[in-house]
Amino acid sequence: MVDMVAAKILIGRDNNSFMYNPVYPHCCDSCHYATKQEVNPDFRLARQRYDVSCINLHPARKQYDVSYTWDGYLIVSKRFKQFCEEKSYQNAVFHSIPQEPDFYFLESSKIIPLDYARRPVEFIDLCKVCNRYAEVIGMSKNFVQQGFFMEENTFYRTEYDFGSHNRKSPLIIVSLQMAKEMAAQKFKGLYFDDVLK
Numbered sequence: 001m002v003d004m005v006a007a008k009i010l011i012g013r014d015n016n017s018f019m020y021n022p023v024y025p026h027c028c029d030s031c032h033y034a035t036k037q038e039v040n041p042d043f044r045l046a047r048q049r050y051d052v053s054c055i056n057l058h059p060a061r062k063q064y065d066v067s068y069t070w071d072g073y074l075i076v077s078k079r080f081k082q083f084c085e086e087k088s089y090q091n092a093v094f095h096s097i098p099q100e101p102d103f104y105f106l107e108s109s110k111i112i113p114l115d116y117a118r119r120p121v122e123f124i125d126l127c128k129v130c131n132r133y134a135e136v137i138g139m140s141k142n143f144v145q146q147g148f149f150m151e152e153n154t155f156y157r158t159e160y161d162f163g164s165h166n167r168k169s170p171l172i173i174v175s176l177q178m179a180k181e182m183a184a185q186k187f188k189g190l191y192f193d194d195v196l197k
């Protein structure tokens with residue numbers, strides 16, 4: 001049987017920046033890892049920088065419409081936010097970034113359940129105090145839980161944050177239709193991975 005694509009994971013290029021480094025807020029007293037993501041009021045995206053190893057100069061990283069910090073914060077441009085608002089996409093929270101007025105930290109609180117049995121994911125070191133894993137490894141080839149009905153025009157997040165230690169973040173997942181609409185806008189830095197049925 002061929003796997004059918006059910007939804008798309010929204011991914012952005014690396015923006016070569018850290019939201020925090022090395023001290024994070026909201027750290028658990030026991031495992032000492034951050035328990036939630038929050039904008040650092042001093043955060044700035046890495047300045048313009050070119051890759052001189054290539055013949056073509058790469059665009060400035062600050063110009064990405066969709067990008068991730070090294071520590072897993074999804075950063076989007078004002079243009080991306082405006083587009084989402086025009087389309088009335090639901091369950092997106094755009095947090096302002098004081099030092100970067102043209103960019104936002106994007107979150108969603110609506111959970112899409114993935115099938116963690118069909119695609120083995122490694123859950124490492126559950127902390128009994130914050131109830132979070134130190135590491136959740138194994139991101140690619142995701143399957144949505146069978147029978148889950150996904151709403152249109154809605155941003156979803158996975159229940160677990162993927163990655164390690166203070167570099168974990170949920171996957172942000174959108175419908176096929178939303179991914180198509182976003183792709184048509186040619187947002188810089190934006191690409192997608194599949195969530196299968």
Ligand SMILES: [Zn+2]
Nearest residue numbers: 028031127130
């Ligand atoms: Zn903990």
